[in-house]
Amino acid sequence: MKHTLILVLSWIVIPHTSCDGIDSLTFPDGFLFGVATSSYQTEGAWNESDKGVSIFDSWVQSCPECIADRSHGNIASDSYHKYEEDAMLIKQLGFNYYRFSISWSRILPNGLTNNVNKEGIRHYKDIIEVLLRNSIEPVVTIYHYDHPQVLEEMGGWTNELMVEWYLDYAKIVFREFGPMVKIFTTINEPQEMCAGYNDNGTAPGKLLPNMVGYYLCLHNVLKAHAKAYHMYDDEFRASQNGLISINNPCSGQVLDDSRDTISADTSFQFYCGMVGHPIYIGDYPPIVKERVALVSKYLGYHKSRLPTFSPKWISYIKGTADFFGLNSYTSEIAHPDPDEARGIYNSDSGIITTHKPTWHNSSIFWLKSVPEGFGNLLRKIKVDYNNPLVFVTENGFPDYGELNDIDRINYFRSYLEELIIAVKRDGCRISRYTIWSLLDNWEFHFGYTTPFGIIKVDFNSPSRERIPKSSAYWWKEVIRTHRLQDVPNINVILANIESVLKSHHR
Template sequence: MFPPDFAWGAATAAYQIEGGWQADGKGPSIWDTFCREKGRVFEDQNGDLACNSYELWEKDLACIQQLGLTHYRLSLSWARLLPDGTSQNVNQRGVQYYNKVIDDLLASDVSPMVTLYHFDLPQALQDQGGWKSPDIAALFDNYAKFCFQTFGDRVKLWITINEPYVCAKLGHEDGIHAPGLKDKGIAPYVVGHNMLRAHAMAWHSYSSTYRAKQKGAVSLAINSDWFEPLDPGCNEDIAAAQRAIAFTLGWFAWPVFVTGDYPEVMKSAIDAQSDKLGYNGTSRLPRFSSDDPTILGTADFFALNYYTSRKVTPRGSCEHTLSMKSDQDTEEVLDPSWPICGVSWLAVVPYGLRKLLKYIKDTLGNPAVYITENGFSQVGPLQMKDVQRCEFYKSTISEVAKAVQEDGVNVRGYFAWSLMDNFEWADGFSVRFGLFHVDFSDAALDRTIYQSGQEYAKMISKNKSGQSKM
């Protein structure tokens, strides 16, 4: 059994489901631009239409009601609300759309968790330097204040930024997410730094102006795998696992929850590599200054996106190249006993979530935790009777229950990724994470529940009924 007020949710993101990319005054985002560059996305697909949730919201709401969710995590499209990225130009049709979504959820007794930024920066701001520019923090803060003012009377759970690690590394070092840059070893740290500054400014704005009246909670969603040493008896492997978690979860969790600064393991690794590359004492990892907002304490809960785990060992090479990978000096290994679901990187390791939850409790001061994303993908032939995914959800939620009951982790909610099949970033529509299947070959874009969706609904119902007897 989970606590009576446990949040049972599913999650989505605006660019992945909404479509309506030019509808009613919406401005372009970096993902609109990225998808138009040949070879960036599977079969050059894009999110122009996606699930067409902009026009078919009632179908989404019916799916939410069918599952019996208590919470629904959605993101706002910054470019739909503020087409040029600034509150000088408000798109009222975008405001009306999100007002309807929020009001319909509440009328259905479903609480919204709203993400302000889920990868889709307005292109107008990218043209001014995007997340590499220090000015972006104040621009984001103004956007956040607009959203708090407009929707905060009804929204009680806010996520400022989703997965800053992914935006920084995949978007600015690897080049496989928008904006598609490959500025290795420098840009990702600058981007991560500016995202932390932006998050902190927004959190302080909420606390000083809106919290007393709106009584909500604000955090940022941090993604992390669980990392453990390839050989638990090998000191080098233990150190490598510590570096791996410092460079992912620690990169953003340490400044917010622990010290107000980056992990020492991360700082020393980057500085050591910088010295080898001739930087002469100049760090590539930006330092927080007295002009920056206070970072420490700027989260009212821990929002965790977890998908998989890795065994870790040192790379074993003396590579002196400029990249995050060289700085981290780790090699990630898949345990052959872990089943792979769909995409090659996604090994199914439910126990890794429990271990990561306990790590968060033990190292970050036992915060309240919402698991804001967790899911299982399908590729290839469609399986509506997705037995493996059913088993995945049962096993994973069982591990979360153990974390709550046996490890004493303060888990407040679980959000499955995703409510429905959608545009899965660079994988386009080839990868399906949904609890509902969406038929993208048909103009009606009908949503049909998978067996896993039915099983998830049963788990939610069982826990609700169990709670009513407590």
């Protein structure tokens, strides 16, 4: 009963409108803004400069039908060759930092340390040096889904040896880039990445049975993250004085008339809590362990499909985050699966999720604009995890290919207002906000059909020209004034886009 009471209280929703005494338009002093990309999604140059084959290089070739437009990232946004141009755009728009990821296959072509690619290391050092010369802080994600294919052929993240292989790679990243980089994230969105061991919606696209591969992957990823964190502590923190965490994807929850806080919390724990709970509280969430054991028995397994952490591992993983790296896009309404009343278990969580028809759509079916849910999520993280320092490391909205992306501006404005209220009224410790994405890029099984960039990329052109969208100018004004702006007049937008382009090409 005590456990249930805590769950109920943690999803108390505070009204978020008309906050007397709160300026919901200005950002706190010292608040920083950044943009993000990832290696496979933007770099291209997939077989240049001695880079090895990654799991995405392999997946797009073996399963072109898995991608909506049968595309690939062989060239992508061509950021491998155009990183200096991208840095100039970031500078022109005024962003404080740039979050990008390192390609494991570009550093260690065969995944292991017997073949270190000096050209790959030089490439990322060149990027970091360009950023620093332009007063843009580099924020590095060590691993964003794309490990070498040869390691996948040895089991990938379902093989516990992957923990040591990752640690060897991370050590090179810390050693080579740490003197210039002060913020690292170890692994991007373990829950999403590990889905590649449950379906063919992302690499490696292995349809392993009944979430067994997913849970093995997640278990090993948490171990790898913790080992990298402790290695940084032991070998690099004293000299580099940086911060390190992991990127945790979390959806917001919105309650309907049923006020079902229990289902909302269960949904949260089965997604965000799979990483948040082990790091901030210790071990997997109790409801996850209980439910996976129950459904495993229903499916005929003699023990739970969720691996068990020893007390030593629970202690070792707990506390391995200097900040909460939050990736968040949308929200949901959670309800119990009615089939369970008839003894039918369709999922480990026992939850079905719905959306309100009034929520604004994007070009991705699951991504709705729900600012209320984002505010609820920020308060949930504060309550459940003892108010950690939060960096929003991804937040964004995909368009349909238009330059005048007013829907994206409305999305950003409404989400940022919720963030400001969460900080100023509710005391949430949020100090950074990162846009996904700087550029239109290759979006996994959606290919190029769901552009996320505030900069449009012409994927039909060999030169991959960049054109700022309306949201790019809006962001320029937000950062310049440190204040939320109204949705601007289109003539003002176009005039300033032209100004940005002229400055960029000067």
